[in-house]
Amino acid sequence: MRNLKTIITIILLTAAATAFADGGKLSYNDIRRYNYFFLEAVNQETAGNLSAAYDLLEHAKQINPNAAEVYYNLAGYYVTLRNDSLSKFNFQKAAELNPKNPTYIEKLGQFYANAKDYVNATKAYEKLYTLEHDNPDVITMLLELYGTQNNYDKMIEMLDRLEVVQGYSDRIALTKMQVYEQQGKKKEQEDVLKSMIAKYPNDPNYKVMYCNWLMHNGRPKEGGKILEQTLKDDPTNVSARLAMLDYYASQGKEDKLKSLTESLLMSKDIAQQTKASMLRQVIIDNEQHHGDSTAILNLIDKTLSQPQDNGDIYLLKAAYMSLHHMPDSLIDSVYVQALNVEPDNSRARVLLLQDLWEKKEYDKIIAISHPGQEYNPDDMAFYYFEGLAHYMKKDNDKALATFQKGVTQINKDSDPDIVADFYSIMGDILHEKGQDSLAFASYDKCLQWKPDNVGALNNYAYYLSERNRDLEKAEEMSRKTIDAQPDNATFLDTYAWILFKEGKYTDAKDYIDKAIKNDSTLSDVVLEHAGDIYSKNGDITKALELWKKAAQKGDGSALLQKKIKLMKYVKE
Numbered sequence: 001m002r003n004l005k006t007i008i009t010i011i012l013l014t015a016a017a018t019a020f021a022d023g024g025k026l027s028y029n030d031i032r033r034y035n036y037f038f039l040e041a042v043n044q045e046t047a048g049n050l051s052a053a054y055d056l057l058e059h060a061k062q063i064n065p066n067a068a069e070v071y072y073n074l075a076g077y078y079v080t081l082r083n084d085s086l087s088k089f090n091f092q093k094a095a096e097l098n099p100k101n102p103t104y105i106e107k108l109g110q111f112y113a114n115a116k117d118y119v120n121a122t123k124a125y126e127k128l129y130t131l132e133h134d135n136p137d138v139i140t141m142l143l144e145l146y147g148t149q150n151n152y153d154k155m156i157e158m159l160d161r162l163e164v165v166q167g168y169s170d171r172i173a174l175t176k177m178q179v180y181e182q183q184g185k186k187k188e189q190e191d192v193l194k195s196m197i198a199k200y201p202n203d204p205n206y207k208v209m210y211c212n213w214l215m216h217n218g219r220p221k222e223g224g225k226i227l228e229q230t231l232k233d234d235p236t237n238v239s240a241r242l243a244m245l246d247y248y249a250s251q252g253k254e255d256k257l258k259s260l261t262e263s264l265l266m267s268k269d270i271a272q273q274t275k276a277s278m279l280r281q282v283i284i285d286n287e288q289h290h291g292d293s294t295a296i297l298n299l300i301d302k303t304l305s306q307p308q309d310n311g312d313i314y315l316l317k318a319a320y321m322s323l324h325h326m327p328d329s330l331i332d333s334v335y336v337q338a339l340n341v342e343p344d345n346s347r348a349r350v351l352l353l354q355d356l357w358e359k360k361e362y363d364k365i366i367a368i369s370h371p372g373q374e375y376n377p378d379d380m381a382f383y384y385f386e387g388l389a390h391y392m393k394k395d396n397d398k399a400l401a402t403f404q405k406g407v408t409q410i411n412k413d414s415d416p417d418i419v420a421d422f423y424s425i426m427g428d429i430l431h432e433k434g435q436d437s438l439a440f441a442s443y444d445k446c447l448q449w450k451p452d453n454v455g456a457l458n459n460y461a462y463y464l465s466e467r468n469r470d471l472e473k474a475e476e477m478s479r480k481t482i483d484a485q486p487d488n489a490t491f492l493d494t495y496a497w498i499l500f501k502e503g504k505y506t507d508a509k510d511y512i513d514k515a516i517k518n519d520s521t522l523s524d525v526v527l528e529h530a531g532d533i534y535s536k537n538g539d540i541t542k543a544l545e546l547w548k549k550a551a552q553k554g555d556g557s558a559l560l561q562k563k564i565k566l567m568k569y570v571k572e
Contacts, residue, residue: 248260403425523553
């Protein structure tokens with residue numbers, strides 16, 4: 001609508017005019033005082049000194065309580081303070097005192113509209129319309145307001161007026177079409193379409209639009225005749241050929257539909273996006289009628305025999321193959337084809353990596369992930385897959401380097417799950433390398449992104465307990481893991497071990513018993529922990545049994561052998 005400079009100019013002029021118009025009521029001195037306070041208020045407001053502006057406006061209002069411009073500016077002040085009630089009062093007062101000022105009425109209408117009070121907003125803009133009958137902004141706003149109230153007749157009235165002011169346009173005509181459709185006025189819709197054809201007789205697209213309307217309104221034969229004539233005049237018209245698909249489908253002409261579909265899919269004039277949409281529709285129709293999937297794949301392959309701009313149709317083929325449970329190796333080959341056409345297609349690359357991960361083909365994952373980092377450097381998924389693959393191959397140095405490279409791409413929009421996993425695994429690797437300070441810092445970053453990452457919580461807590469550091473923090477973190485997964489034997493063992501380290505032997509025994517109960521394949525570490533806990537609870541017989549089992553399963557460390565020999569717990 002109006003810009004700030006225009007509004008300020010109007011206000012200044014109005015201020016002076018109002019003050020002098022009241023000259024019969026105000027003394028010459030009052031007029032001078034009023035002008036000073038009001039104009040200085042505007043200056044202070046422009047400079048951003050709102051409190052000073054407010055005080056000056058209040059002085060001006062005391063001198064001339066009927067000055068509309070004062071209320072208008074006070075309304076703006078209260079808008080800044082988000083005081084809706086006083087904003088509304090002052091906008092209303094300004095418009096009431098000066099009902100012929102379009103700026104005041106417009107601002108009042110905007111206030112109502114922002115407050116979603118569309119009834120009063122409409123009333124305000126209707127007043128404004130009487131003042132600015134040819135203002136397209138006012139007409140457009142009224143059009144929108146009538147739309148909120150489903151007042152279709154008034155919408156048509158505004159569209160007609162807009163057409164007078166701005167001249168004929170497709171946008172206006174199509175909007176009329178939509179309004180008439182809401183009203184169920186088919187004759188009026190048809191009249192609009194015919195007027196568009198008359199306006200642009202040499203543009204076949206309007207005839208096609210009319211044909212589509214006829215076919216969707218129970219008159220397919222009429223539409224078909226026009227389409228046939230349109231194609232006689234212009235056999236290459238893409239819109240008409242696409243519309244003919246709907247016509248053949250509506251008339252059950254399957255052979256012609258199939259032939260035209262194949263022709264369009266093979267055409268260089270049809271956009272690839274359109275071809276993809278056509279194929280999706282063919283797939284939907286085929287699935288609904290339990291058709292031959294082989295025929296669909298052949299049709300897709302025919303389409304793919306033409307040069308491709310991107311990998312979209314390859315991905316469509318892969319999705320269809322997955323739907324019909326075709327071998328993963330064949331589906332993966334389609335992903336590869338998509339990447340050959342569009343190397344930066346991150347979706348195709350991720351889907352391929354996911355399939356390879358299921359098969360644990362870590363070398364292939366590394367080979368495919370690395371180019372993904374080059375083509376999509378801000379996509380952390382490719383650092384994730386490569387880093388995990390190195391990690392699973394026990395190549396911790398390369399895994400760490402990949403993850404460290406990946407975290408440089410972290411931003412506010414990054415997936416918290418992926419970022420947390422990055423830092424969690426980095427923490428595990430750094431711990432294995434004996435760099436506990438860096439490991440703990442990584443775990444802290446992980447938990448900043450995802451406080452409920454149970455893997456990081458468990459490992460962080462356990463490594464702290466092994467160092468006899470921050471046992472209270474370790475217990476708190478470990479507790480979160482068993483709250484999340486109360487039957488997880490690993491988490492139960494960690495919690496029991498931390499309690500043991502804190503001297504809470506009875507509680508430790510309760511949780512180590514749960515760990516033993518929930519895991520039939522206990523590790524030597526868990527068995528030794530259990531032995532230590534039972535020893536501190538005075539059951540040396542059970543402790544010896546557990547220590548011996550630990551020795552049989554593990555490497556039988558010197559410390560463990562010492563416990564067995566001395567038949568008591570021995571601290572490291």
